[in-house]
Amino acid sequence: MKYRRLGNTGLKISEIGLGSWLTYGTAAEQKAADECIAAAFECGINLFDTANAYNRGEGEKAMGAALRAYKRSDYVLSTKVYFPMGDGVNDRGLSRKHIMEQCEASLRRLGTDYIDVYFCHRFDQDTPVEETLRALDDLTAQGKILYSSVSEWSAAQISQAAGISRRLNLRPLAANQPIYNMFERYIEDEVLEVSAQEGLGQVVFSPLAQGILTGKYKPGQQPPAGTRGADASVNGVIRSYLRDDVLEVVGKLDALAGELDLKLSQLALAWVLRQPGVSSALIGASRPEQVRENSQAVEAELQPDTLKAIDAILSEVAGFAPAR
Numbered sequence: 392m393k394y395r396r397l398g399n400t401g402l403k404i405s406e407i408g409l410g411s412w413l414t415y416g417t418a419a420e421q422k423a424a425d426e427c428i429a430a431a432f433e434c435g436i437n438l439f440d441t442a443n444a445y446n447r448g449e450g451e452k453a454m455g456a457a458l459r460a461y462k463r464s465d466y467v468l469s470t471k472v473y474f475p476m477g478d479g480v481n482d483r484g485l486s487r488k489h490i491m492e493q494c495e496a497s498l499r500r501l502g503t504d505y506i507d508v509y510f511c512h513r514f515d516q517d518t519p520v521e522e523t524l525r526a527l528d529d530l531t532a533q534g535k536i537l538y539s540s541v542s543e544w545s546a547a548q549i550s551q552a553a554g555i556s557r558r559l560n561l562r563p564l565a566a567n568q569p570i571y572n573m574f575e576r577y578i579e580d581e582v583l584e585v586s587a588q589e590g591l592g593q594v595v596f597s598p599l600a601q602g603i604l605t606g607k608y609k610p611g612q613q614p615p616a617g618t619r620g621a622d623a624s625v626n627g628v629i630r631s632y633l634r635d636d637v638l639e640v641v642g643k644l645d646a647l648a649g650e651l652d653l654k655l656s657q658l659a660l661a662w663v664l665r666q667p668g669v670s671s672a673l674i675g676a677s678r679p680e681q682v683r684e685n686s687q688a689v690e691a692e693l694q695p696d697t698l699k700a701i702d703a704i705l706s707e708v709a710g711f712a713p714a715r
Contacts, residue, residue, distance in 0.1 A: 392435025393689045395670045397508070399590030400538060400565050404467050406664055406689045408438030409682065410596060410673035411450045421453055423677050428457040430679035434686035438467045440568075440594070440673050441501075442512060443493055444474035448500050455501035463503065469594070470497050471542060471568075473512030485515035487526040494530055508594075509536040510568050514548050521555055528561040540591070542568035546581035553589040564591055566670065571595035571663055573604060573644070573705055574632070574713055583668045592670030595663060599674065599685075600713070601629040603637070604659035606645040610638040631714035636707070643704045653691055660688035662701060 394403040409431045411424070428439065441454045451470060458466065472493045475483040483489060497506065509530065511523060527539035541549065544567055556563050567586055569578045571593065578593065586593060599605055607618055614620030620629050632638075641655070648658035663672045676682045693701075 392437075392686060394437075396592065397538065397594070397670050398565050398586070398592035399563075400592075402467065402507070402538065402565070404438040404594075404671050405436045406671055407434075407436055407660065407686050408440055408594065408671040408673045409436055410675050411439075411441040411454050412445055412596065412675060421456060424453045424457045425460075426679045427676045427682050428454070428461075430676075430682040431686075432461060432465075434683055436682070436686065437465065438469070438594070438671050438673075440469045440596075442471035442474075442510075443476055443497050443500075444471065444512065447476065448496070451497055451500040455503065459502055467507045468501065468503065469508035469510060469540075470501065470506055471510040471512040472497070473515065473542075485511050485518045485523040485526075487522055490523065490526040490530070494535055498535065505534055506536045508538045508540050508566060510540045510542045510566075511544070512542050514541070514544050520548075520552050521559065524552060524555055524559070524561050531562050538565035540564055540566040540568065540594075543570070546585040549582070549589060549591060550585050564589070566592045566594050568594045568596060568673075570597045570715075571666075571669070571672075572598050572600040573659060573662060573701070574600050574637075574708075574711060583666065587668050593666070593668050594671045594673060595669055596673045598663045598672040599656055599659055600632060602675075603629065603632045603641060604644070604655055606641060606655040608633060608638055608641070610635040610642070628714060634711075637711055640704055640708050643707075644701065647697070647700055647704065651691070651697065653688075654684055656685055657688040657691055658693075658701075660685060661691035661693050662698075664689065665693055665698065 393406045395406055397404050441450045472490055473485055481488050530536045571578055608614055608620055620633060645655040648655045660672055674685045
């Protein structure tokens with residue numbers, strides 16, 4: 392495993408991190424979480440990511456239970472706040488009330504005294520950014536979180552928050568968690584540049600495009616039984632990828648990976664990690680062999696001709712925009 396600094400902080404995180412969206416506490420059982428996290432430690436992964444909204448807290452419970460077997464200082468734990476956690480009018484968003492209450496709830500579910508990286512899961516149009524940043528700064532002063540961060544914030548929103556933090560002498564944001572993969576590249580337009588200027592590292596999610604970039608889905612064929620694409624309860628996003636033109640491009644990428652003696656997933660992860668602004672790429676896994684295979688992506692160094700070939704293949708679906 393290789394490690395990178397989280398933005399401008401001194402925190403070192405593994406280039407591959409293990410997430411729990413749509414896996415632990417939902418589609419996979421606790422045994423799978425335990426086995427995948429054990430495999431992650433074997434591979435040198437030290438970043439484990441979840442969120443309070445993943446199955447209304449069940450994702451946090453599953454990850455917390457699996458991590459209790461390990462020394463707390465040996466791993467970096469991140470979770471998030473923003474999405475509804477109840478039916479009340481204040482059970483959502485980034486108000487001081489919701490942030491404070493949900494941080495305490497996350498600590499209980501995770502079974503830990505502190506959260507290493509606490510992400511604001513989305514931008515809250517209804518709450519002043521200053522209120523959100525002051526709440527995060529207070530949690531940091533209390534030792535309940537170590538680094539405050541954001542997820543899927545625009546370049547303008549990141550810039551605004553950074554300016555407020557400087558003006559109020561608050562601790563700066565450490566990271567942004569955006570979606571980023573071969574098909575969804577919006578952060579290349581402005582987010583990466585602004586984040587670099589403001590010291591935020593990117594902890595990207597869905598680097599394998601919901602599993603499309605593993606090569607398991609084929610044009611003209613139904614999704615294999617047992618895959619996310621075949622599960623109507625969790626395939627809302629992946630369904631937009633299941634087009635023959637997109638899957639034909641995936642097939643060409645798979646062939647290119649084979650020429651490099653790589654799995655397609657390893658090629659896709661190495662492609663994401665080519666960006667110096669990316670601190671880590673979060674994978675999801677329901678089997679330990681997936682963790683081991685994906686972890687090997689850090690060993691791949693993509694040459695300029697390979698990157699050019701990837702761009703040429705992706706240009707065949709340049710107008711494709713996955714559902715969000």
